[in-house]
């Protein structure tokens with residue numbers, strides 16, 4: 218099942234609740250929440266108070282993307298303020314196994330994330346332990362960038378590796394996804410699609426519908 222996960226980083230925060238409801242009504246099933254600490258990535262976004270507020274206005278599945286150094290410090294708080302799935306970066310100075318088990322112990326789903334320069338094989342040891350692999354298709358830190366097409370090759374590699382090993386994790390792509398390239402991402406093997414600008418710039422309902430149409434019939438696996 219292919220799922221659209223709009224990234225609220227591109228939303229208008231004066232109208233955040235309204236815009237989320239519009240995306241949901243048009244068919245989005247997840248909400249992608251980008252948390253940036255100004256250390257792991259150059260920018261700072263938002264954190265627990267925003268998530269806790271948004272949690273009150275929607276039942277959408279919260280797909281949280283932590284772009285923070287030493288994410289283990291905040292796992293419990295993110296779980297408590299509404300995360301359904303927590304993605305952390307393998308490059309963020311982590312003991313990945315212990316974080317994976319920590320997130321599971323809190324009853325949440327877990328994903329490992331890689332930046333464009335990190336090899337596909339680096340997720341191999343975790344494929345049997347996670348619900349999701351998030352493959353960044355831009356350098357993390359900012360919305361509105363252009364997709365780096367070579368990252369889609371890694372999606373295919375990871376899908377192939379997982380199949381060989383008998384696992385079927387969700388594979389999410391994030392960064393520069395548009396109505397024009399979303400079909401390629403699905404064809405490469407992704408089944409969860411993050412889109413920020415392509416959802417929240419302009420007519421949200423129409424944007425969601427176009428993205429969902431572009432995601433259909435591409436046969437991911």
Ligand code: DX5
Pocket residue numbers: 224226227249251282355356357358359360361362391392393394411412413414415
């Ligand atoms: C970038 C974030 C993305 C970002 C995507 O660091 O992880 O989730 O919001 O935005 P677009 O879709 O505009 O590239």
Ligand code: ZN
Pocket residue numbers: 224249250251282391411
């Ligand atoms: Zn993200």
